[in-house]
Amino acid sequence: MAHDGSPVAPGAAPGASAHPTSATGRGLAVRDVVVHYRDDDGTVATAVDGLSLDVAPGEVVALLGPSGSGKSSLLRAIAGLEPVSAGTIAWDGADVAGTPVHRRGFGLMFQDGQLFAHRDVAGNVAYGLEMARVPVAERRARVGELLTLVGLDGFERRDVASLSGGERQRVALARSLAPRPRLLLLDEPLSALDRALRERLAGDVRAALTATGTTAVFVTHDHDEAFAVADRIAVMDLGRLLQVAAPAELWHRPASRRVAEFLGYEAFVGGSSRVGGLVGASSEALLALGPGSLRREADGPLVGTVRSTGFRRGVTELVVDVEGLGEVTVVEPSRADPAGVPGAGEAVRLGVDDDAVARVAG
Template structure:
């Protein structure tokens, strides 16, 4: 595989504000992305992540704020003057060009000589695993091939930063997983700095050096995948990341005992132990393990684990808890849950 590219740049967005009539799309966003780093913007539809990407690319003016690449102010510059590439969810290939014509589009706009252009097209097609596809009609490409061509087109002008706006959102799950696995090695080989947008937390965890969780036009939490998962800080972030046992309102006293706190917290589903109803376990070193009777209300097999929905008796009321276990007692089975300090993630407020 060819080695290609000039490396990444440092992207810095400071105080970004964007308003659409009475709607605030970006509300003072600050984001710094290091040279060669991949940051994934994660959040629900309408949270501002695509607006932030478009602003960085120069497709959406800022009402206030500043965008810099390697310390150079890009705020008022046209998209073609920024050194930033953009890959969309839909591959948007030009039907009147073959694969080579599509990949070479940005190079033609930059008036790169023909010989250099063809050499560069060959390099990036090799990089994405499409050597020999230069003459293919884009209408004959599979979904995965079309996305690879789109990636090659974005990389061909050697951008310092690559922005990816949900590039796998329209693909089926199997193809999506395959391309997710292929994308990161390609970007690492090029050394390009990347910002990737998705609403899928599994995709974010698979790709990111750091994850930036967005909601209502703001950055709510940023850190490595491990950091944001084990310390989401707030209940909305915890829920969006996929935590289900989130207690941020009325906390049952028994669970408060297990958590060692009466304030908001998460109980990690993979740290709740599930045993037969007549089993018990000894306390941990600090003596704070709570055991609760429960019944299995739902069981899902996920290949290497079972995801259980449990109805637990907590302080005289029934509370729903989720657990992830290597074994899967059947629906209706009575079990004992053991919840200790290792299951607890404190939340703010």
């Protein structure tokens, strides 16, 4: 199985080799890109507003942001499906502006798969190979190989209408990987699936991407998905990038309060303020507290009132109004015996888990 990631995409620039050692100038370079979005009623909005991003060969970058943040527009612009109003998009240093979609050698996987209903599973996976005029025998072997990779052995002759949602997305993934795109763009590929399936498939997608050494940009609005799939995460909002960082760094060192809020942090301690045992890190930095940052301690320094309690997948969540901080969620393992869990209105004392407190860069 040729998992070397070398692109055979149709019309791809020859000499685009597989695993360059250095990231400089290689891979995808997005520079100051502006994308306008024209609505059906003729109004124009700026979806991407002067954004720059680099993706090294073999790297998987997640574009994380709330809906409407311009993630999909950026992805479509990279694919060539959306015109770029300003800025450049380059691959290995070569501007792709003049290259039409079908010659870019970039794959794109849609949220809802967009499988060809008039072709069976094998016909769908083979489509890109047919366009690249890959010989039949080789095509068949590659289709089998890809179906094995996505866990759909023997599905070749199945009608795509008979597939479940998860199976369809697996076929869509196999289809976009088949021609060995030099870059794979994934547009919320798991959003339409239910939670359990989404979590399992996120792992499978990561495995498939690393096994094939595919360079990928993965758009999602779900942090867990981004953390599960990506080498680096780019947080996007209102058409701009707020932060690009490895998952752990992003989680522990969010670049701004906006990023921290988007990641789910609930309360902030800033400057020199002193709340309980917590001291603001410095005059500029901010401490961010989220679910898991506080735990109940009989002699903890913080005092709060329980507002509500909830139960979620093996954990009990207490929303506590902490004096001087505001509402913070306290998470603890749930017990079969609910006695001992404070009810709404009860006062609790809390301690701080230092490792679970993020330091927001000024």
